Amino acid sequence: MAVADLNAATRPAPATPFQAALKDAALVALVAMALAGPIVGLQTVDRGGSLTVDARFAEVAVGIVIVFFGRLGLALSDRGLRLPSYGIAAGLAAAGFLLPWPTDLLGVLAIAAGAALVIRGLAGQYGAHRQSKAALATETDEEKADRLRRLFTRGLGFLLLAAAVLLPMMPFANSYILDTAIRVLTYMMLAWGLNIVIGLAGLLDLGYVAFYAVGAYTYALLSKDHGFGFWGALPLSGLFAASFGVLLGFPVLRLRGDYLAIVTLGFGEIIRIVLLNWTNFSGGPNGIGSIPRLTFFGHPFVRNAPEGVVPFHQLFGLDFSPLHRSIFFFYLILVLALVVNVFTIRIRRLPVGRAWEALREDEIACRALGINPTNTKLTAFAIGAMFAGFAGSFFATTQSFVSPESFTFLESAMILAIVVLGGMGSQLGVALAAILVIGLTEAFRGLAEYRMLVFGLGMVLIMIWRPRGLLSHRDPTILINSGKGVRP
Amino acid sequence: MSRPLLTVEHLTMRFGGLTAINDVSFEAQAGHITAVIGPNGAGKTTVFNCLTGFYKPTVGRLTLTRPGSDQSFLLERLDDFRITKTAGVARTFQNIRLFTGMSVLENLMVAQHNRLMRASGYSLLGLAGWPSFRKAEAEAVEKARFWLNRTGLIARADEPAGSLPYGDQRRLEIARAMCTDPALLCLDEPAAGLNPRESAELNALLLMIRNDYGVGLLLIEHDMSVVMEISDHIVVLDYGRKIAEGTPAQIKANPDVIRAYLGEDDEAEGAVA
């Protein structure tokens, strides 16, 4: 605002900020026209052996309109008119989703422009907010802000939890929504598990999906070939994955940083390739199918159960619905994910959790304080692996089919992206990032090959806006001066 | 007379062709401040790194005997973290190494890791919130509070250690080392970068640690006002060799020491003081 006023004062004919923004946008649109006209507007086409030039007016016109509105939004945002800017962003995004575009890419561009406007606006607001706060900063203000922030994160956490618990009861909860939610929660659980390894202990593990695979295959073999039920196979799969963690961790955890990352990356691939080639054991590329589906404590989710077995819907006197199974899976993964979350929150306040964080900060200082670095890292590695194993079991029983294809490096990268995006070490941040990452890739499914482009763009923008992740604030695990005495 | 707290015998450390320490022997007593001085590059920090297991000495025997027990530890055979954990040697670093992102109090809690780890039943009892663990944790906080009061850091206990001013960080590192309950405390240039007032406070703190806790202190320091005022015994190194040893008065008068500090010029007597 202040800048715009100043500009206005020095000019002979005072222009309102809105007029100035319009002028700016028109200018940029003109430039875009000059550039896009020949580059986009003319297309050479091979017609019966001879090259002809086609004009693509629609594409150019639409592109220029997007550029005009995008620039207008930016200019307005910079002049302090954030609300109209957000309006334009919403308009662009809606148009991107709804209008029939000459090519898909233009629609994606419109949506991306809208997203960029929102991010720019929020970043501007945040900066202004911080500046005004810094100007008034006194001790009490800082404390107040701290309390507010804590209240906000806690509130948001409860809100998310409530939303998750209520989701299956909503009228719009169809099987697609539930399956997506299950995917989000599975990734959330995996990311929370990896967060122990990377976020707390600072060990860059690029092969985390290997433990997920170990859990899934262990579950598949135990339940299919050895007749284990879910509640028996789940802990065993977790323990087995944890032993794999120890086995791998023992030789490699003395490596640091990049070296550890490369070795774990290799380990992830080795596991996948072994599963792919050891056909007798793992079924090779065909995987393992018809893994017994999870039942509701002995009551299967089927319309017609075999003799002597009561299906779930009869047990509760309901009509059969395929949704019941999804709802049960949803609550199960919710509980599993919450177990990981609560465990992490608690262990962070125990000596071992503090030692993890200390190791992340300075391993040499830890050694000088008598902390055994190998054992401490190993526990982080094993616990992270165990949770991946639990998630793998869940995956195996819900899909009733496992194959090496589900455990590629891309999965590790996805989980890692969620952890980094969320803010390493922040539980709530990781939850938000899981929703964002999986939700967005689902939402853009219609864009087919551009989906990953949008995903990458989103990542880049968020990393520019919040380089340390969505929520990067670290709360101490214990306080001594909080007025209430010691609060662990 | 009982055995000395620390005996260093024929300590030699070579890095390739460079002999950083050459056949150095000395002793340090419990309840004494033993200073190790010498020009830059004399090998002082290397002695500490050998004592605390970060380097394995090429030759030499390092024996630590905890007062009140007859058990001796051969430090050159122990892993670095075991030297602190079982033999009771704690150290600070020439370039401060705090856990900067963690709070001041958390730094002191991490220092009590081994005891708390046992009390938490290797985390199992801790996860369940077992009363005996809660009690042990409360005791750990009390110990931290004690050292925070002694070092004047209690008001900033909940702030990130990295946000403290330089002098406070130096004191915090000493407090953190003391929280490991050491028998021998090795301080690598604790007065570096301190202003005169802070330096005087540091002297008082070190004397308190010596007098009240019977801890043996090994002190590397360039600031001669500190060294001469509080040391009981001084070891002088030059180019990796021990060139002199004695009380502050003896060292001040020692011509070899003066030469090492000032080159071949013998005139500037008392410049060390």
Ligand SMILES: Nc1ncnc2c1ncn2[C@@H]1O[C@H](COP(=O)(O)OP(=O)(O)OP(=O)(O)O)[C@@H](O)[C@H]1O
């Ligand atoms: N890891 C190492 N590898 C090779 N040379 C080393 C190593 N550590 C120390 N040195 C060498 O050993 C010699 C003694 O170094 P040291 O750090 O012990 O000196 P210092 O007495 O602590 O000096 P200052 O007063 O500057 O701290 C130096 O020449 C140094 O370069």
Ligand SMILES: [Mg+2]
């Ligand atoms: Mg040194």
